[in-house]
Amino acid sequence: MKTPLFHFRHVTKRFGDRVLLNIDEFVVNAGVCMLITGDNGAGKTTLLKIVSGLVKPDSAKVQVKDAVLSWSKARVKIQRNLVYLHQDPYMLDTTVERNIAYGLRLHKEPRAHLYDTVADALRWARLDHLAHRNARSLSGGEKQRVALTRARIVNPSVLALDEPTTNMDQQSRISTYQLIDALRNEGMAILVASHDQTGLTPIADHHTQLVGGKLVNVEPAFKRSRATKVTRFPG
């Protein structure tokens, strides 16, 4: 059975006279990957940022377990459980290793343990050869992998990805799909806003489309076993 982590209700956001979002219900379930598609300017990024606690909606209620909270109050709980990744992830002006360690430092991980954990994470993402490079000098695909690893290391329940494969070559795209699939297999809930339906539909459990500020289910999502998922992306 799916466990709802965050249940958003009556989410509205206006920009001037334009109602960008008017969503009755949006549920983030544990371990589920949801693909959100929509035209340019449909509000995918705004929705993801509202869900991630980064953009204040005009109205929204959030149910966390049994408590129904205002968005502002739920924000703290969201921050503890969800990591948002930008379309073009921001790399701090330091090494790849220190970028990945950033979240762990915030959680006051002991220094000795910290770099072992970071080294493991670098190996997991096959980034160990780039550990001491300045993260800003990396390619788009490498930056996305660093950002995914930097998010994974803080062990969130939910990962919100905004257009994770835009402007990537085929190889980088495949490697990003593999990482997203691996994160999903680790039990992380994943929200992906993307135009890239072909590559991401196989990973997604649900596909929903943002039309006129409302979410519309796109059925059926590609259903498959976890074993087949990994083999779809040879690398």
Add this chain to the structure above:
Amino acid sequence: MESLTDASLKALSLLVSGDAELWAIISISFGVSFQAILYTTPPALLTAYALAHFEFPGRRTLVSLFHTLLAVPAVVVGLTLYLLLSRSGPFGDLKLLFTQTAMVLGQMVLSFPILVAMGHSALQSADQRVWETAYTLGAPPLRAMFTVMHEVRYGLFAAVIAAFGRIIAEVGCSMMVGGNILNYTRNITTAIALETSKGQFAQGIALGIVLLVLALVLNYSLSTLRHRLAMQA
């Protein structure tokens, strides 16, 4: 009156021979200005961050006000502080007039708008994604602020250097609230003014050389930081 060549040679000899009076003046100058920058930088950068990061009524007016305060003459700050600290002023009981503390206060007032205005420009140019990345990875607001400041550190260093350059070279405020007392409140600029008025140019030239070297070092540091800023962009 001694010739310019004689005075210049004497100035160099004063500098290299480690003349006690000259080096006391230099050390007072640096001590006062370092203290002023040290105490002003944290609140000024916090103000700059608040102006760059938060939306609140009157924010634009405050930004304009700080830009306007950049042009306030040092003597006006000196005069205001003099009136406040003089015996008949509201803070006369503190007996701060003609002390180094009064000079530090004056230089703090002078450097605050520079640090806020330049710091605000640097922080406003910071990518919105820095704060969002820090926040989403679990940073509390204060830590997220430090992350943003770290990312625009060259711009903030440039603000500190520019403010230091302004206060160490100002004369009006230090003269009025410091009183130019030897070995206590006489700094480089007030000493130059005094020695020149006495027709004793050697010490004035020596101190002028120190200020010029300092200006060179500060400008070189600023251009290096600007180069790094351009590389960062």
